[in-house]
Amino acid sequence: MTTPEEAQRALLDIEERKQQSTTAARSSRWWWIGGGLFLIAFGVAGELAPDFMDDWGSVFVWALLFLAIARSSRWGSRFFGRQVRPRLAGSPAHRLGLGVIGAVVALLLVLVAMWLDVPHLALAFSIVGGLLLMLAGPWWEGRMLARGSRT
Amino acid sequence: MTDGVPEPQLDPLLLDPTRLAIVALLAATEWAEFAFVRDSVQLSDSALSKRLSQLSDTGYVEVRKGYVGKRPRTWVNLSGAGRGALSAHIAKLQQIATQVNKPADRADQSG
Numbered sequence: 001m002t003t004p005e006e007a008q009r010a011l012l013d014i015e016e017r018k019q020q021s022t023t024a025a026r027s028s029r030w031w032w033i034g035g036g037l038f039l040i041a042f043g044v045a046g047e048l049a050p051d052f053m054d055d056w057g058s059v060f061v062w063a064l065l066f067l068a069i070a071r072s073s074r075w076g077s078r079f080f081g082r083q084v085r086p087r088l089a090g091s092p093a094h095r096l097g098l099g100v101i102g103a104v105v106a107l108l109l110v111l112v113a114m115w116l117d118v119p120h121l122a123l124a125f126s127i128v129g130g131l132l133l134m135l136a137g138p139w140w141e142g143r144m145l146a147r148g149s150r151t
Numbered sequence: 152m153t154d155g156v157p158e159p160q161l162d163p164l165l166l167d168p169t170r171l172a173i174v175a176l177l178a179a180t181e182w183a184e185f186a187f188v189r190d191s192v193q194l195s196d197s198a199l200s201k202r203l204s205q206l207s208d209t210g211y212v213e214v215r216k217g218y219v220g221k222r223p224r225t226w227v228n229l230s231g232a233g234r235g236a237l238s239a240h241i242a243k244l245q246q247i248a249t250q251v252n253k254p255a256d257r258a259d260q261s262g
Contacts, residue, residue, distance in 0.1 A: 002161060002166075002244070002247055003247075004247055004248050004249075004250045007244040007245075007247035007248040008248045010168070010171065010244050011241065011244050011245065011248060013168070013171070013172065013175065014171065014175040014178075014237075014241060014244075017172050017175035017176045017178075017179075017191070018175055018176070018178055018179040019179075020176060020191055021176050021177070021178075021179035021180045021183065021191075022179050024180075024183075024187060024191075025179070025180060075217070075219055077182075078184065078219045078224060079219060083183065083184040083186060083187035084180045084182075084183045084184070084187055085180060085181040085182040085183070085226075086180065086181060087178075087179060087180050087181045088181075145179075148179065149178065149179035
């Protein structure tokens, strides 16, 4: 027979354990800072050394894409020192849909900026994107993990 | 039974605080390393293995073994059945926990 007090204690313990996992699944803030700085450096390099970026830019992009996918696997998580693979809210199809919407919005923003003839467009995007990664990345990750732990 | 919806029940397997702690830890993850669960619930390797076997036998957790480099690793995941059992267990606990406020509510209303 479980008393109301025991039930309350068990519920508190469940929440604490979930919080423990969510904290373990969080990336280090340095990942976000590093990612943001890399994006800004990518944009600056595109302005200062366009020939070099024409040759090597796509290599960097593919390497980063591989890194991002590898990091989300069990082996990748372990390799990067994360003992827990995070649980994200929503189905993979739902997350893919949100990704596609994000990509379309980003593309529309680029097209509008091109139409307005914004100077140094790639540099502006890399700086805005980099700062967004550094400042909003940890908050966004925390929010996603908290939502995932509730489902 | 209420309006055809089954009443949530406490799961006998999750009445053990250690097993409940393991399942709650796994509920917020996709896959967790054996070492993370062991350190979080402060159990020895053998004690955790025993608990995981009990949970695995009922289909609540999945256990996979593999290698990272040359080192063997074990990962644990809460299955759909495990998530369902935990949800029902939590629903019942919430039901029981709210009973503690009911006598007070009634006293407030009468006063």
